């Protein structure tokens with residue numbers, strides 16, 4: 001039986017229902033996830049997910065870490081400089097930074113009010129006056145401004161000056177109080193990079209910066225507080241009212257639009273906001289890892305992987321957007337070509353036959369089919385090239401299907417931006433603790449050492465699919481340009497594979513990434529990694545080099561320090577860490593990473609070779 005919508009976790013409500021097959025996160029929630037959240041995971045009947053060890057993507061969405069936190073980071077906007085350290089370091093994607101224009105904030109609040117069943121009559125017009133007043137007040141108060149208080153002032157002033165009277169004024173008052181209640185305690189900072197500097201360049205262009213805690217994924221590790229040099233985050237004991245407030249603020253964060261591209265173009269490096277910090281301001285990039293998984297508090301591996309996935313997502317998003325425009329364009333041009341070919345079949349030169357056909361059908365509606373039929377009755381017309389029509393409609397289907405895969409697919413969430421093959425180790429354990437999956441893209445795990453080999457196999461299959469899409473595009477381009485010659489092009493297209501991809505096509509390929517620790521890549525799995533390097537196959541390899549063989553108790557590993565004290569190593573036993581290197585220098589490393597990088601450069605596949 002379908003569960004009531006009210007019992008769905010808030011984050012799950014954000015996702016569209018899929019097609020009900022195994023990849024549908026809503027089906028997984030009903031069949032498996034909800035039982036775990038109710039503490040009945042072991043009493044659950046066997047289902048296809050448990051039987052096959054499959055999980056849909058991003059099931060970490062279900063998790064709620066409230067019970068494992070004793071303290072939480074509280075945002076002090078008056079101290080914030082928007083440096084980005086906190087949201088870059090957080091391992092649990094739990095503290096996103098966001099920049100919104102004032103009008104976006106007000107519009108989001110109004111839409112929330114209206115969706116809650118309270119239509120507004122005056123609010124949309126009146127918030128324009130509030131915004132003007134608010135900007136004036138911010139200018140007076142500078143970067144230490146308390147934006148929430150200033151919004152209150154601006155609303156009160158606007159209300160006092162409103163020419164409305166009687167019941168209309170009461171309605172406006174009610175609408176304003178709903179606006180203030182919806183924004184609530186959600187805190188905004190006035191910062192140099194996103195407000196003051198922009199306002200100096202162009203009045204009205206400054207945006208409000210916010211830092212919001214996701215109470216469902218924050219584990220209370222306090223790493224964000226450690227890296228905040230401006231005392232804009234403080235550790236506060238968690239109370240019931242604090243949890244309620246965090247949930248309300250998070251709900252409002254979900255309503256706010258993502259950071260607009262104009263706020264992501266920071267061109268002054270002295271503002272100390274770099275590319276990484278700005279790309280993370282995009283909600284989609286930030287949620288390239290959903291978290292809600294079983295990693296330890298403050299897990300550095302997760303931070304590293306999150307920065308990697310966010311960067312890949314940020315690179316692919318604009319490429320896919322322009323590729324979709326290209327596909328749309330090709331579909332339109334092909335459709336026009338088919339229409340023109342069909343219309344050309346009608347002989348417009350014989351106008352007398354044309355008029356006679358129209359007159360012969362004046363008793364009923366005239367369709368193109370009837371007209372064509374009548375003209376044919378008067379004499380033979382040009383026969384249509386049936387094979388050409390069949391081919392071109394098949395091609396149109398392929399292009400439409402390609403667009404569907406990019407924008408919807410079985411999950412209704414479009415095509416994934418990458419895929420990970422994870423070596424067994426810490427990263428595979430926390431990323432696959434049933435039923436919580438932190439990744440919003442395909443992920444698989446095999447034996448400790450196999451990730452690069454498995455990535456090579458998946459890469460071949462994945463690139464065959466990519467090649468199918470590119471073949472359809474290449475063929476459409478040739479047909480539109482009237483250059484398609486089956487004798488010349490069919491065999492090229494039949495054997496087309498990733499080695500023949502153009503640079504533009506390469507840039508559209510979601511990377512296949514082998515992820516593992518130094519033990520999995522440099523020790524036990526080295527033969528697999530060396531084979532992948534030798535093959536020249538352009539898979540990506542991400543090594544989370546912890547400089548120790550962690551999963552079996554901490555032996556020395558190939559990428560560790562020379563003379564390193566490891567749990568099972570004998571050198572330096574009993575010597576304090578700070579005394580291990582008498583010269584005070586960084587101890588010598590075994591240098592596996594340097595060797596691998598050098599080897600990779602040497603064997604780099606060049607598609608133009």
Ligand code: SF4
Nearest residue numbers: 090218219221222224
């Ligand atoms: S306390 Fe830890 S998990 Fe929570 S927001 Fe800060 S860094 Fe992220």
Ligand code: SF4
Nearest residue numbers: 080081083084086228
């Ligand atoms: S680290 Fe501190 S100053 Fe920097 S963005 Fe986060 S809260 Fe603001």
